[in-house]
Amino acid sequence: xxxxxxxxxxxxxxxxxxxxxxxxxxxxxxxxxxxxxxxxxxxxxxxxxxxxxxxxxxxxxxxxxxxxxxxxxxxxxxxxxxxxxxxxxxxxxxxxxxxxxxxxxxxxxxxxxxxxxxxxxxxxxxxxxxxxxxxxxxxxxxxxxxxxxxxxxxxxxxxxxxxxxxxxxxxxxxxxxxxxxxxxxxxxxxxxxxxxxxxxxxxxxxxxxxxxxxxxxxxxxxxxxxxxxxxxxxxxxxxxxxxxxxxxxxxxxxxxxxxxxxxxxxxxxxxxxxxxxxxxxxxxxxxx
Numbered sequence: 564x565x566x567x568x569x570x571x572x573x574x575x576x577x578x579x580x581x582x583x584x585x586x587x588x589x590x591x592x593x594x595x596x597x598x599x600x601x602x603x604x605x606x607x608x609x610x611x612x613x614x615x616x617x618x619x620x621x622x623x624x625x626x627x628x629x630x631x632x633x634x635x636x637x638x639x640x641x642x643x644x645x646x647x648x649x650x651x652x653x654x655x656x657x658x659x660x661x662x663x664x665x666x667x668x669x670x671x672x673x674x675x676x677x678x679x680x681x682x683x684x685x686x687x688x689x690x691x692x693x694x695x696x697x698x699x700x701x702x703x704x705x706x707x708x709x710x711x712x713x714x715x716x717x718x719x720x721x722x723x724x725x726x727x728x729x730x731x732x733x734x735x736x737x738x739x740x741x742x743x744x745x746x747x748x749x750x751x752x753x754x755x756x757x758x759x760x761x762x763x764x765x766x767x768x769x770x771x772x773x774x775x776x777x778x779x780x781x782x783x784x785x786x787x788x789x790x791x792x793x794x795x796x797x798x799x800x801x802x803x804x805x806x807x808x809x810x811x812x813x814x815x816x817x818x819x820x821x822x823x824x825x826x827x828x829x830x831x832x833x834x835x836x837x838x839x840x841x842x843x844x845x846x847x848x849x850x851x
Contacts, residue, residue, distance in 0.1 A: 640664030675701030686760035714774020
């Protein structure tokens, strides 16, 4: 009688196993324990092509709803150590599950997350094997991003770049562009804070000697000025050409009414006053 061995394979792993027998539900794979009761089911619905007895099959192992080890021929579509943009398919208090193209999502522990995540978001992440031998993913990809990036040799100040935010530090955000350039966006150049993984368009403000970029999410000052002035005029036109807001209004009131800062409001008002479009009197502003 063969002595039964301990289970050699566990969930969230990829293995090459031999088909031991076929049944109504599908194929049973040899778990290499010496006991047929440990054979792992490769259900017909989990087969991407027919299999035969004696054939070796590459499979992804996972636990079914009854906590039984189960196999699928839908294995991860990326190799260990690779980075890719992956969709978030589930979130829990312990972490999140990302779609790597396998039968089930791969777990990302809380320690590997960059900020909070929501189902449906897409983030840069790396596939790796954790200490227990299971596949896992992490958003800590700074080293991999540096290795995958290339110098921005044909980018100039004022150009617009597009890419995904992949990390935040105390100083600002890091962006990986579609052309594989790395751009840093200082906090002062972030009028709003995009979520990690979000695709943004930024304006290049500096090209460093090493080919990396500095960028800004702020609009070019002249365009921002005109947009803010237009907001003021639209509100005044809806109030018979007058409004109870001026340079003396509080920053809170300005932000509530126009969604801009007090400094931006003063710049726009200064432009309108200089052009003779409006005038201020007793804390009110009037169209001339």
